[in-house]
Amino acid sequence: MLEVKQLTKTYDGGKRSLQDVSFTAQPGEVTVIIGPSGAGKTTLLRSINQLITDDSGQIRFDDQDICALNKRDLKHIRSKIGMIFQNYNLIESLTTIENVLHGGLARKSTIAGVLSLYTKQEKEEALQLIDEVGLKDFAFQYCSDLSGGQKQRVGIARSLMQHPEMILCDEPIASLDPKSTIIVMDILKKLAKKRGMLVLINLHQVDIAKEYADHIIGLNDGHIVFDGPADQASSQDIERIYRDSAFVTS
Amino acid sequence: MISKPERGLEMTPEASQPMTKFKLPLRLKDKRRRTVYLVMAILVFTTVLTIPTIIPKGVNLAVATSGLLDNLRIMMLQPAPSNTTMESLMVALFQSIALAFLTTLVGAVIAFFIALMAARNLAPTWLINIVQTVMALIRAIPTILWVLIYSVALGLGANAAVIGLTFHSVAYLVKVYADSIDEISGDTLSALRAMGVGFWPLVSQVIFPTIASSLLSWTFIRFEINFANAVAVGAAAGAGGISYQLFMASGFYFDFHEVGMIVYLILAFTIPLEIISYKLRSRYIKRATK
Amino acid sequence: MKNQVMDSSKFFMRKRLNLSIVIGLMIVLYVGASLILNFNSAAFLYVDRGIIWLAKNFVPNSHSIQYWGIILQALLRTLIVSVAATTVAGVLALGLALAGAKTTGPSQTLSWLIRGFASIMRNIPIVGWAMLLLFSFKQNDFTGFLALLFLSIGFLTRAFMETIEAVDVEKIQALEVTGANYLQVISQAVIPEITTPLVSWLLYMIENNLRDATLVGLLTGTGIGFVFDLYFKSLRYGPAGLVVLAIIVLVIGVELVSNQVERRIAI
Numbered sequence: 001m002l003e004v005k006q007l008t009k010t011y012d013g014g015k016r017s018l019q020d021v022s023f024t025a026q027p028g029e030v031t032v033i034i035g036p037s038g039a040g041k042t043t044l045l046r047s048i049n050q051l052i053t054d055d056s057g058q059i060r061f062d063d064q065d066i067c068a069l070n071k072r073d074l075k076h077i078r079s080k081i082g083m084i085f086q087n088y089n090l091i092e093s094l095t096t097i098e099n100v101l102h103g104g105l106a107r108k109s110t111i112a113g114v115l116s117l118y119t120k121q122e123k124e125e126a127l128q129l130i131d132e133v134g135l136k137d138f139a140f141q142y143c144s145d146l147s148g149g150q151k152q153r154v155g156i157a158r159s160l161m162q163h164p165e166m167i168l169c170d171e172p173i174a175s176l177d178p179k180s181t182i183i184v185m186d187i188l189k190k191l192a193k194k195r196g197m198l199v200l201i202n203l204h205q206v207d208i209a210k211e212y213a214d215h216i217i218g219l220n221d222g223h224i225v226f227d228g229p230a231d232q233a234s235s236q237d238i239e240r241i242y243r244d245s246a247f248v249t250s
Numbered sequence: 251m252i253s254k255p256e257r258g259l260e261m262t263p264e265a266s267q268p269m270t271k272f273k274l275p276l277r278l279k280d281k282r283r284r285t286v287y288l289v290m291a292i293l294v295f296t297t298v299l300t301i302p303t304i305i306p307k308g309v310n311l312a313v314a315t316s317g318l319l320d321n322l323r324i325m326m327l328q329p330a331p332s333n334t335t336m337e338s339l340m341v342a343l344f345q346s347i348a349l350a351f352l353t354t355l356v357g358a359v360i361a362f363f364i365a366l367m368a369a370r371n372l373a374p375t376w377l378i379n380i381v382q383t384v385m386a387l388i389r390a391i392p393t394i395l396w397v398l399i400y401s402v403a404l405g406l407g408a409n410a411a412v413i414g415l416t417f418h419s420v421a422y423l424v425k426v427y428a429d430s431i432d433e434i435s436g437d438t439l440s441a442l443r444a445m446g447v448g449f450w451p452l453v454s455q456v457i458f459p460t461i462a463s464s465l466l467s468w469t470f471i472r473f474e475i476n477f478a479n480a481v482a483v484g485a486a487a488g489a490g491g492i493s494y495q496l497f498m499a500s501g502f503y504f505d506f507h508e509v510g511m512i513v514y515l516i517l518a519f520t521i522p523l524e525i526i527s528y529k530l531r532s533r534y535i536k537r538a539t540k
Numbered sequence: 541m542k543n544q545v546m547d548s549s550k551f552f553m554r555k556r557l558n559l560s561i562v563i564g565l566m567i568v569l570y571v572g573a574s575l576i577l578n579f580n581s582a583a584f585l586y587v588d589r590g591i592i593w594l595a596k597n598f599v600p601n602s603h604s605i606q607y608w609g610i611i612l613q614a615l616l617r618t619l620i621v622s623v624a625a626t627t628v629a630g631v632l633a634l635g636l637a638l639a640g641a642k643t644t645g646p647s648q649t650l651s652w653l654i655r656g657f658a659s660i661m662r663n664i665p666i667v668g669w670a671m672l673l674l675f676s677f678k679q680n681d682f683t684g685f686l687a688l689l690f691l692s693i694g695f696l697t698r699a700f701m702e703t704i705e706a707v708d709v710e711k712i713q714a715l716e717v718t719g720a721n722y723l724q725v726i727s728q729a730v731i732p733e734i735t736t737p738l739v740s741w742l743l744y745m746i747e748n749n750l751r752d753a754t755l756v757g758l759l760t761g762t763g764i765g766f767v768f769d770l771y772f773k774s775l776r777y778g779p780a781g782l783v784v785l786a787i788i789v790l791v792i793g794v795e796l797v798s799n800q801v802e803r804r805i806a807i
Contacts, residue, residue: 404583516663
C-alpha cells in the first residue's frame with residue numbers, strides 16, 4: 001500500500017506546488033490522478049520515487065517513509081518502483097531486448113552491467129516480457145525504428161524487468177494515437193489485475209480515466225479536490241477538478 | 251513568459267498568434283543585427299588599417315608574385331622526387347600517418363574518460379569548471395609549442411612528437427565529447443538512475459551507445475587535424491616523416507619539384523579522408539562542425 | 541520462444557565479437573604504428589616531465605619583464621595580421637562559395653572546380669605554403685599574412701559552401717517565383733539565412749589562425765612565432781615563458797569574445 005500524507009512542495013519561483021496532499025493507493029488497483037496541466041500531477045508522481053524532493057510530508061511504501069531514507073535504502077526502494085514516461089526515455093540506439101534488460105541492471109554486478117553479461121534466465125525473462133507486451137517480432141529491432149506505442153510498450157516491459165511492486169506512469173499516453181492508447185492502457189490495467197501491482201497513472205484525459213481507473217484522485221492547483229472510486233466521480237466532480245483551468249494553466 | 255499578458259486572448263488564438271510571432275523575432279533581430287554589424291565593422295576596420303602596414307618595402311610585389319606562380323607551376327605540374335627516392339617518401343608518409351593515428355587513438359581514449367568529468371548531466375559543476383578550464387589552457391597553447399617543450403623535456407624523437415600532439419588532441423576531444431554527452435536527455439539519464447543503474451553501467455549502456463556515432467565523426471575530424479599537425483610539426487620534434495622531407499625539400503634544397511611530389515602524396519591521403527569525414531559528418535553531426 | 545532465446549545469445553555474442561574485433565584491430569594498429577615510428581609507449585609515464593620542465597624553466601622572472609614591450613608588439617601584430625588574413629579570405633571565400641554551392645552556383649562543373657581548388661588550398665601543408673612564400677616574398681609580415689590567407693581561403697570556402705547548401709532550397713525558390721533576380725535572391729534569402737554561421741565561422745577562423753600564426757611565424761620569421769623561436773633557441777626560457785603566457789591570454793580572450801558574440805547572434 002502507498003500512503004501519502006500531507007505532502008507539500010513549492011518550487012523556487014513559488015508557482016506550481018503541492019499543498020497538503022494526502023491519499024492512499026492499493027495494490028491490485030489502477031489509481032489515476034487527473035487534473036489540468038500545471039495542477040501538480042507530475043510533481044506528485046516524481047516525489048513518490050524522489051526524483052523531485054518534497055518540502056514536507058510523508059510518503060509511506062512498504063512500511064518505510066521514502067522521504068526519510070538514506071541514499072542506499074532509497075536506491076533499493078527505487079529499484080522496486082517502475083516508472084513509465086510520456087517520452088519513453090529509451091536508449092534509441094539499442095534494441096528492444098537490450099532496453100528491457102536494462103531493467104535488471106540494478107541486480108547485477110557493475111562489471112557484468114558494463115560488459116552486458118546477461119544470464120540465460122535474464123534473457124528468457126526479457127523475451128517473455130517482450131512477448132507479454134506483444135512485441136515478440138520486434139525483440140531485435142532498434143528502438144529508433146519503433147512507433148510511439150511500441151516504444152511505450154518497451155518502456156513497460158523494461159519496468160517489469162525491475163520486478164516492481166509499484167508502477168508510476170507519467171502521462172503514458174499523451175503522445176500516442178487512439179489505437180496505441182487503448183493497447184497501452186489495457187496492458188497497464190492487466191498489470192494491476194493479473195499481477196496485483198499498484199499502478200499509479202497521471203492522465204489528463206477524463207474519459208480514459210473513467211474507463212480504466214478503479215480509483216480517481218482529482219488534483220487542481222496543488223490541492224486534492226476529489227478522492228474516490230471511479231464510478232462515483234460525477235460530472236460535477238469532474239467540473240470541479242477542471243474548474244478555472246482555462247485561467248490557471250500557464 | 252510571453253503568453254502571460256495575452257491570457258485573456260486565449261479564446262481567440264487566430265488573433266493572438268500573429269502578434270507574438272511578429273513581435274519576437276524583430277526584437278531579437280535588432281540585437282543580432284547590431285552585433286553582426288559591429289563585428290563586421292571591427293573586422294573590416296582592422297583589415298583596412300593593417301594591410302598598408304604589412305606591404306613590404308624592399309620587395310617588388312610583381313616580381314615576387316610571378317616568382318610564386320612559377321614555383322607553384324613547378325610544384326603542381328612537374329612533381330618529381332630528386333634528393334630522395336619515391337620509396338623513402340612513401341615510408342615517410344606512413345610515418346606521418348602512424349603519428350596521426352597514435353595521437354588520435356590515445357587522445358580519444360583519454361578524452362572519453364575526462365569528458366565524463368566535464369559533462370553537465372554527469373558531473374558536479376565545480377569539477378566541470380576545473381576540467382574545462384584546464385582543457386582550455388592546454389588548447390590555448392599552440393601544438394607546435396607543446397611539441398617543442400616535450401622535445402626538450404624528453405629529447406628529440408617520436409616520443410616527444412606523440413606526447414606533444416596528444417596533449418592538444420585530448421583537450422580538443424574532451425570539449426566536443428562533453429558537448430555530445432550534454433545533448434543526451436537528462437530525463438533519460440535520471441530515469442535509468444532511478445531504476446538503480448550504477449555509474450559505469452550507465453556509461454557503457456546509455457552514454458556510449460547514444461553518442462557513439464557522433465563520437466566517431468568527431469574523432470575522425472580530429473584524425474584529419476592530427477595528420478595536418480603531424481605534417482606541420484613532426485620535423486620540429488625530430489620525429490621524421492613526411493614533415494621532415496617537406497622541410498628539407500622546401501627549406502634546405504629549395505626543390506619545388508620535390509615539394510610538389512610531397513604535396514601530391516599528402517593530397518592522395520587527405521582528400522579521401524576529407525570525403526569520408528564529410529559523409530560521416532553529414533550523417534551524424536547535425537549542426538555545423540568546427 | 542526457445543528460438544528467440546538462442547537468437548538473443550547469438551545477438552549478444554555477435555555484438556561482443558564485433559567489439560572484440562574493433563578493439564583487437566586498434567591494438568594491432570597501435571603496435572604497428574609504434575613500431576613504424578619507433579615510439580615507446582613508456583613515454584606516457586613521463587608526461588609529467590614536460591609539465592615540470594615547463595613550470596621550472598618557463599617562469600618569467602623580473603629580468604624577463606624588460607621583454608614585455610617586444611612581446612606585446614609582436615602579439616598585436618600577430619593578432620591584426622590574423623584578423624586581416626581571415627577577413628580578406630572571408631570575402632573571397634564567400635564569392636567562391638556562392639559560385640560553387642549546388643543551390644546557388646551556375647553549373648556543376650564550376651562547383652567541382654571550386655571544391656577541388658578549396659581542397660588543394662586547404663591541404664597544401666602550412667610548411668609548404670610558408671616556405672613557398674618565404675622564397676618569393678622574403679622574411680616579413682606580408683609572407684605570414686599570405687600563408688594564413690591561403691590556408692583560410694581553402695577552409696572557409698568549404699565551410700561556407702556547406703552552410704549555403706544547408707539553406708532550404710524552398711526558401712530560395714519562394715523568392716525566385718516572385719520574380720526576384722539572382723542577386724536579389726542571394727542578398728534577400730541566402731545571405732540573411734547564413735549570417736549567423738558565417739560570423740561564427742569567421743571568428744573560429746581567427747582563433748585558429750592565431751594558433752597557426754605561431755607556427756607560420758616560426759617558419760617565416762615573423763610575429764610572435766619568431767619572437768618565441770628567438771628566445772627558445774637562445775635558451776632565454778623566462779621571456780619564452782612570457783610569450784607562452786601572452787599567447788594563452790590572447791587565445792582565451794579571443795575565445796571568450798567570440799563565445800559572447802555567438803551567444804548574442806544565436807537565433
